[in-house]
Amino acid sequence: MQTSPPGAGRRRSFVQVLGRRRLAILAVMLVVVGCAGLAAFAFRSVPPQIRVAGLENGGVLNGAETKNGRLELVAQGGTSLDGLTVSLDGEPAKTRRDGDRLLVETPGLDDGAHELTVAADGNLGLTQTTRRSFTVDTTAPRLTIEKAQAESLRAPATIRGHVEGARTVTVGGAEVKVGDDGAFSHRLAEPAPEVEVRAVDEGGNETAENATVLVPYPDTRAVHITAIGWTSKALRDPILKMAEEGRINAVQLDIKDEDGEIGYDSQVPLARKIGAAKGYYDAKKALRELHERDVRVVGRIVAFRDPILARASWKSGARERVVQDANGAPYGGGGHYGKLSFTNFANEEVREYNMDLAVEAAELGFDDILYDYVRRPDGRMSSFTFPGLGDRKPTERIASFMAETRERVRPEGAFLGACVFGVAATRPTEIAQDIPAMAEHSDYIAPMVYPSHWAAGEYGVSNPNADPYKIVKRSLADFEKQAKGSGAVIVPWLQDFSLGVAYGDDEVAAQVKAARDNGMDSFILWNAGARYHAGGLTPRR
Structure with missing residues (x-):
């Protein structure tokens, strides 16, 4: 039969007493601060509610959107912008306050995946964090256009070209179908001397070029x-x-x-x-x-x-x-x-x-x-x-x-x-x-x-x-x-x-x-x- 070591009963009694004292302290706190205080305590224990302006979680930043070199953080759900610590890809980020927004400097972001972490101090020394992932894609579609030719100024012409990395292609404002090999064509009933061809990728990067429509000048x-x-x-x-x-x-x-x-x-x-x-x-x-x-x-x-x-x-x-x-x-x-x-x-x-x-x-x-x-x-x-x-x-x-x-x-x-x-x-x-x-x-x-x-x-x-x-x-x-x-x-x-x-x-x-x-x-x-x-x-x- 195993027996308890000497003093074991006294230590158990001390832990039990300490536990009862913590509960008593908590009870007193509830009495003192009331339900409103408890709500505040609980609120400060949740991660900061932050939205990145113009960017959903998991979204894409294109070349135009990265030119200003910053992200704009907007507080939600009562979160304060004061005292927040911001990291970008695990490294401390430089921030500055601008009215109701916190600007995060993001110079020279490379194409690829990135993670933004926003941390705030919570209760009892605990740190609560919110993470937002996003992708940077600054590579515009590659677009090549053939010079088109019409028999006369009143005759139709067909614009042909090839594109890589585009979601949509428009010719003169009209969306055209792009084949699996990237080839596209569009017939113009009465062509202008130049027609804009625009290619847009999933991230919103654009490439625009003018297609030249040549009409043979008659013997004069x-x-x-x-x-x-x-x-x-x-x-x-x-x-x-x-x-x-x-x-x-x-x-x-x-x-x-x-x-x-x-x-x-x-x-x-x-x-x-x-x-x-x-x-x-x-x-x-x-x-x-x-x-x-x-x-x-x-x-x-x-x-x-x-x-x-x-x-x-x-x-x-x-x-x-x-x-x-x-x-x-x-x-x-x-x-x-x-x-x-x-x-x-x-x-x-x-x-x-x-x-x-x-x-x-x-x-x-x-x-x-x-x-x-x-x-x-x-x-x-x-x-x-x-x-x-x-x-x-x-x-x-x-x-x-x-x-x-x-x-x-x-x-x-x-x-x-x-x-x-x-x-x-x-x-x-x-x-x-x-x-x-x-x-x-x-x-x-x-x-x-x-x-x-x-x-x-x-x-x-x-x-x-x-x-x-x-x-x-x-x-x-x-x-x-x-x-x-x-x-x-x-x-x-x-x-x-x-x-x-x-x-x-x-x-x-x-x-x-x-x-x-x-x-x-x-x-x-x-x-x-x-x-x-x-x-x-x-x-x-």
Whole structure:
């Protein structure tokens, strides 16, 4: 029989007594603090009730959501934000109070799983904790898009591409089906020149790119004529005869010229307000007369050289529309354009005015809108002030002007071109004509490669004016390189006037051949008086 060791009874009695004393103390506490005190005691024994703003437990933070580098904690259920200890992935986190939120600094979180721990001191020295798990995913979907092609501006086009890691893909705002291999396609009934394709993954990361829709620019062999010139039977009839003989298939007819005059009765409000709409010719009648002969009509808009708009703007106090010199006076035109000749390409009202004219002309039925003087004045940038330009580059604003215009005239069925200086291929900043940038937003680039305008020795040609084939061929090769990959074609302006050297059929034919030897079948002949050497052009049927 086992017996208890000496003193065992006394120790048992002591424990029993101590237990009874604890119960007695607890009973006294209940009496003293009452039920409310007990409730407070119990409340302080539960984990802190915390919500992470914008993030559910087990949720995902994407690239955009991690850029601010912090999480926002919001107290719930009566939990106080005071005295909380926060850890991120087991390491103490830096916090700061911001009103009813506790901001947790989270700089440089890596992609993957993370855990946020929030601790608060409880009763009897106990620590209560709440844990929230989340995942960081900053990797956006990978998106590749093929350049689409349509047969005409009114024909449908199909956007095709491939995506990796996306939950949804939209083309022009419409959600499209993505195959198991990541391939997708979407047919556009009437495509814009650029269509946004957007891919979004499970975490909300986005990748957006513009799909380019290319429409082959038609073969265009044109001659220039002014608005007043078109009203002259003596000038108009020989041009129509050239079209009937198949020597040309297009006419470049001025919409707005170097004086700022609009050839037809434009209904654009600003044009009418400043007296620019002259109504020299009936646009609908002229277009019908040419289209009935299967002749395309290229409408030329002299954009930023506009004395009528410049004078009206300066007089009315809208001086931000005008190019100014370094002292804030109107730009003097370098002595050959005249004062108040250049409007400000950076001004939204000036840009809108020209785009309104472009859209109106496209709606009337002009096949092309061809901007001329789509540039800044030539000279040192320090000589000018362009209100509203800010820290943006002139080349960027000119290119964006082309982009905005094409978005507006393409739905009306018109192509968009830009006249550029011959030197722009190698010296883009001289007049803010960046050929690759402009080509991205144009259907064609029209370089003025007139032999008489080149200095001796350019492109290794000792006397360019006397050697039209060589200077045109070499200079156009540079433009072809600059526009490569953009989808834009080169439609050169060729010289049919005499300046220092007499030009006739042979000189015109030499330039046409030089363009063709560069793979360029389209061209526009320039003669200010609209009198052309038809014999320099081979009839085509």
